[in-house]
Amino acid sequence: MLQNFKAISLSYKKAPLDIRELIALDENSCRQFLQTLKGFIQASDILVLSTCNRTEVYYNADADADYSTEIVKLLGITKGIDNISQYLDYFTILNQHSNAVQHLFEVAMGLESQVVGDMQITNQVKQSYQWAADNDTAGPFLHRLLHTIFFTNKRVVQETAFRDGAASTSYAAIELIEELTADVVADPKILVVGLGEIGADVCRNLADKGFRNVKITNRTLAKAKLLAEECNLEVLPFEDIVQGLKEADVVISSVARETPFFTKEMIKRLNVLSYKFFIDLSVPRSIEADVESIPGVLVYNIDTIQNKASEALQQRINSIPKVKQIVEESIEQFNDWSKEMVVSPTINKLKNALETIRQEEMARYMKKLGPNETKLIDNITKSMMQKVIKLPVLQLKAACKRGEAETLIDVLNDLFDLEKQSSEADIQH
Structure with missing residues (x-):
């Protein structure tokens, strides 16, 4: 019997954030959903992948078997969504074997990511593969496919610049912090002020990178608590911000307002004795330009960080043809084995x-x-x-x-x- 790999994908390309959030699966839900699918569809291999940008199901079944609608309905049951059929148009269905294989390769390499070359996606695919193995939904075909993908990823890392540098603004900010503090302090105290979209992403990246001395503060305390719980960070009450500023080695500002929140007078009163780094992620700027005239204070704005990110992104974009060539070679070898x-x-x-x-x-x-x-x-x-x-x-x-x-x-x-x-x-x- 010929292999018939298929996929159902809901991603940022067709679905807005609120729809993706509604349908996203955490680890327990993914494991539960795998067991549900195992009991309801006749498939030899099943893989469930869920990240902030996508929720996808891959399965290997008979040529004439199309479980797309059933899978979406079962997803609705798992998530407690009664009318999930209204979201069907947000899903992309890949019923052609070659298309589904190609799609999983491109997702795992980061070619389909919002930030091209996303470094986290391969680990997320590995996690999904582990769940499939744990739940006995990975057969010989899926085992071989995933191991081929991981080998391909190694080639991409070794042979191209596709994973080099920080291509997102929030990740570039983390890379900048590492550069600034590397020779100054081993475990910098970081204060994040304001939790807009970029500020929240910075918090998640700080947590992922293992920074431990991070405090977050926001005028809306509930929002800060929610993010702190997600990222295992400490909340600083907004009324205690001055004390937080005095203690911090690095201050990341993501405050949304028309005029600067951090003024020269405010920062002057902190009596900076050695050094303090301010990273301004806001547009308009939330830190007055002349704050940097205060001894010991260094300010980096969004342009510095975006230039850093843009250079890395361009480097990755330039690497795409080579990455696609490597993927093509791997798929050809895999198809020979599959046949x-x-x-x-x-x-x-x-x-x-x-x-x-x-x-x-x-x-x-x-x-x-x-x-x-x-x-x-x-x-x-x-x-x-x-x-x-x-x-x-x-x-x-x-x-x-x-x-x-x-x-x-x-x-x-x-x-x-x-x-x-x-x-x-x-x-x-």
């Missing part, structure tokens, strides 16, 4: 059929032979069998590459009556 999977049952049946004939003929003469003669004849007949089977196996594999395997499989089945041989072997077992 050979189709003929392996026939090869095994043919080997078994010939071995049965050999054993039957050996049994006829065993009683008349001594141990040495028996061993010699056993070796001779095994060698003959291997030579007899070598050409049909090579022809089958060549037929795979030409897309003609099924015809040759039918011929071999008829010639050696392999279906009957296989049935008899099953009965004996």
Whole structure:
């Protein structure tokens, strides 16, 4: 049977954030959903991937089996959404085997990410693969596919600049903090002021990178508490901001207002004794330009960070053709293996059929032979069998590459009556 890999994808390309948030699955939900799918659809391999930018299901089923609508409905049940069918238009359905394989490769490489070359996505795919393995929804096909993808990712990292540099503004800010504090303080105290979209992303990246001394503050305390819980960070009450500013080595400002929040007079009163870094992520700027005239204070604005991110992004974009070439080579090799999977049952049946004939003929003469003669004849007949089977196996594999395997499989089945041989072997077992 030919492999028929398929995919259902809901991503940032078609679905806005509020829809993605509604349908996203956490780890427990992913595991539960895998078990639900395992019980409801006839698929040999199932993979569920859910990130902030996408929720996707991949499965391997019969050519005429299309479980797309059922999977979306089951997703609605898992999420407690009664009318999930109203969101069907936000999903992309990939029913062609080659399209689904190509899509998973491109997702795992970061070619489909909002920030091209996203470094986190490969780890998220690995996590999804682990869940599939834990829940027994990964068969030989999925195992081989994912290991090919991970090997491809290594080639992309080693042979291209696709993963180099920080291509998102929030990640570039983290990279800047690392550069600024590397030779100054081992574990910098960081204060994030304002939790707009970029500020919140910075907090998540700080947590992912393992920064421990991070406090966040926001006029709306509930918003700060929610993000602090998600990222395991400490909340500083907004009324205590002056004390927080005094203690911090790095202050990240993501305050949305028309005039600067941090003035020269405010920062002057902090009595900076050594150094203090201010990173302004706001537009309009939330830190007065002349704050940097205060001794020990250094200010970096959004342009500095975006230039850093833009350079890295351009470098990644320039690497895309090479990445696609590597992906194409990997898919070609994987497809060769995938096609050979189709003929392996026939090869095994043919080997078994010939071995049965050999054993039957050996049994006829065993009683008349001594141990040495028996061993010699056993070796001779095994060698003959291997030579007899070598050409049909090579022809089958060549037929795979030409897309003609099924015809040759039918011929071999008829010639050696392999279906009957296989049935008899099953009965004996």
